[in-house]
Amino acid sequence: MVIADAIGPSWDLVADYQIISQYHFMHNAFLAATLVACIAGVVGYFMVIRSQSFAGHSLANVGFAGATGAALVGASPIVGLFLAGALAALGIQVLGLGARQTRQNDIAVGAIFTLALALGYLFLHLSKNEYGNGIYDVLFGNPLGISDGDVRVNLWAAVFLALIAVGGARPLLFASLDPEVAAARGVPVRALGLGYLIVLALVVALAVQVIGVLLIFALLVTPAAIANVLTTRPVVAIALAVGLGVLFTWLGLVVGFFAPYPVGFFITSFAFAAYIVVRGGRWLLPHWHNVLAAQRMHEVR
Numbered sequence: 001m002v003i004a005d006a007i008g009p010s011w012d013l014v015a016d017y018q019i020i021s022q023y024h025f026m027h028n029a030f031l032a033a034t035l036v037a038c039i040a041g042v043v044g045y046f047m048v049i050r051s052q053s054f055a056g057h058s059l060a061n062v063g064f065a066g067a068t069g070a071a072l073v074g075a076s077p078i079v080g081l082f083l084a085g086a087l088a089a090l091g092i093q094v095l096g097l098g099a100r101q102t103r104q105n106d107i108a109v110g111a112i113f114t115l116a117l118a119l120g121y122l123f124l125h126l127s128k129n130e131y132g133n134g135i136y137d138v139l140f141g142n143p144l145g146i147s148d149g150d151v152r153v154n155l156w157a158a159v160f161l162a163l164i165a166v167g168g169a170r171p172l173l174f175a176s177l178d179p180e181v182a183a184a185r186g187v188p189v190r191a192l193g194l195g196y197l198i199v200l201a202l203v204v205a206l207a208v209q210v211i212g213v214l215l216i217f218a219l220l221v222t223p224a225a226i227a228n229v230l231t232t233r234p235v236v237a238i239a240l241a242v243g244l245g246v247l248f249t250w251l252g253l254v255v256g257f258f259a260p261y262p263v264g265f266f267i268t269s270f271a272f273a274a275y276i277v278v279r280g281g282r283w284l285l286p287h288w289h290n291v292l293a294a295q296r297m298h299e300v301r
Contacts, residue, residue, distance in 0.1 A: 020257055028151050029143045029253055029263075033210045035154040036203075037219055037249040039161050041242030042169075043203045044224035045234070046196060050176045053221055055092055058113040059197065060204045060213040062088040065116040067138045067208075068123035077138050078205055081213070085201025088112065093194040141212035141264045143253060150209055157206050164199060172196060173234055210249065211264045218264075219245050222271040226278050244274065 020026050047056045066084020067077035091112070137145070175182040175189045183189045207216055227240035252267030259266070 037245035040219040062116040065120040082205035089197030218268040
């Protein structure tokens with residue numbers, strides 16, 4: 001950023017906060033990004049336990065075709081992104097691709113993903129780059145350009161999705177962990193799967209402002225994957241995923257404000273680094289315990 005480059009970080013957290021808080025666009029960025037991170041943490045947890053990461057990633061990229069198509073006809077790219085994602089979610093569920101991933105499912109979803117990228121490229125070409133900057137923001141996000149209206153939309157969407165989560169989290173968790181038993185108990189597994197994918201499409205449409213469709217996994221999957229490594233308790237894992245998503249987002253916004261590089265890069269980098277540390281620690285801890293145990297055995301002898 002030009003303003004931040006002129007000021008520079010002071011490495012005094014209080015002073016840096018005072019600098020950032022002077023700008024209204026940073027207020028909007030923090031509010032909208034926090035709401036998106038909270039929603040993505042909850043939805044991302046179910047994506048991980050349902051083994052639908054690839055399908056979720058494909059939904060995001062199908063949204064790219066919707067965004068470019070909407071821009072081509074003069075509509076809002078966000079509306080096109082959500083509509084395309086919702087239609088893709090319906091197609092995935094109708095074709096039976098919303099179940100746990102199999103090799104055939106991966107092939108089918110990959111084919112849809114490739115077609116969506118090709119359509120997006122075609123729509124972008126037909127627009128003759130008239131909407132190039134807006135599409136660039138759809139791909140990679142622009143949290144420092146979030147308006148007051150965007151914040152209000154995110155707030156209402158967060159309330160709506162929170163109500164859905166309260167009402168549907170328990171049966172969705174049951175259907176995600178053991179779909180056969182859930183179906184035998186009368187749980188509408190397929191309807192829940194479709195509803196979840198549509199909610200996921202909405203979350204992707206909202207998150208595109210913060211991190212874009214190509215980097216959406218940084219908030220949808222990585223925090224939830226870290227939480228699943230740390231705990232097997234669903235409520236704790238969801239809380240951890242939300243907290244980590246907010247932490248990565250805040251760190252990315254602060255560093256991105258003072259650095260001449262995109263915010264999405266920092267959010268993704270912090271999330272990836274944390275995942276590597278947690279996974280590495282999970283692997284090293286048992287090994288370290290074995291080494292200590294061997295040393296004690298040697299001392300006893």
